[in-house]
Structures are given as structure tokens and as C-alpha cells.
Amino acid sequence: MRDIRAFPVPKGSVALWWLGQNGFIFKSPEGTVAGVDLYLTDSCAALGVPMGVNTSRAVPVLIPPEELDVDLFACTHNHQDHTDPETIRNLRNKDTLAFLGPHPSCDTFRAEGVESGRIIPAWPQCELEFRDLKLRGAFALPTDTTDLCHMGFILQFGQGPKIYITGDTDYTDLLHEAASHTPDMLITCINGGFNNLSFWEAAQLAGAVKPRVAVPCHYDMFPINQCDPHMFEAALKMQCPQVAYHRMSHGRPLLFEAS
């Protein structure tokens, strides 16, 4: 976390770190640090037991909640690998930072003791500003009936590049609407399990949205829910070779510049 806070981000760029699953930390040239879908515990392990599947985390906790130091804690929907009550409960800055997400995630923030004044509700097509971050809500198709309020985010820090992060979503042509916001980078789930985008559908989305770079995620965290990212790389080559593939390493910074 100290490395992230100290990491220099040139004007017109954004730095990002992947912490596993759909969890990313973004840092702006102004020093704003925003977390998306940070799952920093092993709380989902218990969820798989009644189903007889292994949902123990397969990626180490790179930053424990007690050490997380972000300015904004944003969630795309209220499934536990995206809005994790145990992570939120143990955040060291829970009493000061801002929380953002669709209403079911806001309910979880409140249940974990966050006052309403620090909760920012979000929804598809909303346009919000937080310091130098412009956040637009993107459409996402729910993957089951336990949470019908999925969304994606299109993030832009200052005049830097635009990043579209899908969150968990089933495939639909309605996702193509994100193309109208001309994202430079697509961060997409590829695992195909539990009705999420498969690697093939994620590449189809990349072909429609036409980012410069596509980054796979949500294929690494649970033994029951994994996918080889090279399948996505191959699908991109076949469906939209103009979109560059970039596989991130957990915990390593990626500096991404505007075109």
C-alpha cells in the first residue's frame, strides 16, 4: 500500500494494480486512489461448502483490509467477491473514506456501519465525480436472481485514458453501449462460470467496444471458477486482432497513458 501511495503517475496517465478477481486499485496523477471490488479476505470460502464446491481464495491477500488506504471504495454489485462485508468491516479507514455502489452494495456498507453521508449510490448511466475521477455507470446484465443491480464502471481520471470495467455480467448486445464512451481499456471477466462472460463472449464485447487494450480478470480467485486467460488472448486474435491483449500480474503496477 505504501508503494502505491508513493508511485508517481505522470499527467495524462493512470496507474492500476490488480489484487485478484475483479479487484483493482487505480491511482491518478493528482494522487486520488480508488479501489474497485476489493475482496481482501477469504470470506467466500464458506459459501461453497453447502454447494460442495471449493470457493477458498487461490490468490493471496496482497493488502489486508487493515492496511488498505484508498480514497474511494467502489463496488459493481453486491456479491460477496465484489462487496465483501468482512473486508469492509476491517478497513482501517472505514470511518472516513467514501463508499460507492448500486443500492444493494450501499445496504451492505450501511450494515457494516458506514454512515449515509459517506455513501454514494450509483447505477447504470449515472455520471458522478469524485475529486479528479469522473465515473459513469455502465449496463451489466445480472448473472442470477440474488442481485439484480449489477453495473459496470467507466472511469476517467482528469484527462487520462478511459477504463471500462465490466463487473460481473451475462452477455447481451446492450453491453455494446459502452462503445459510445470510447473507452481506451476494457477490463473484463472471462471465466464463463455462474453466467459470467466467457472468454469468447468477452472477446466479442471487445470487438464491439473497440478499446486499445483488453485486460482479462475474474478467472483466478476460486478453484471452481477458473479459466486460462490465454483462451481470451486467442479469442481476441480471432475476433478483433486490433485490440491488444494485456495480462496483468497480481500486485504489479501498470501505467496506462492516454492515446
Ligand SMILES: [Fe+2]
Ligand atoms: Fe464475481
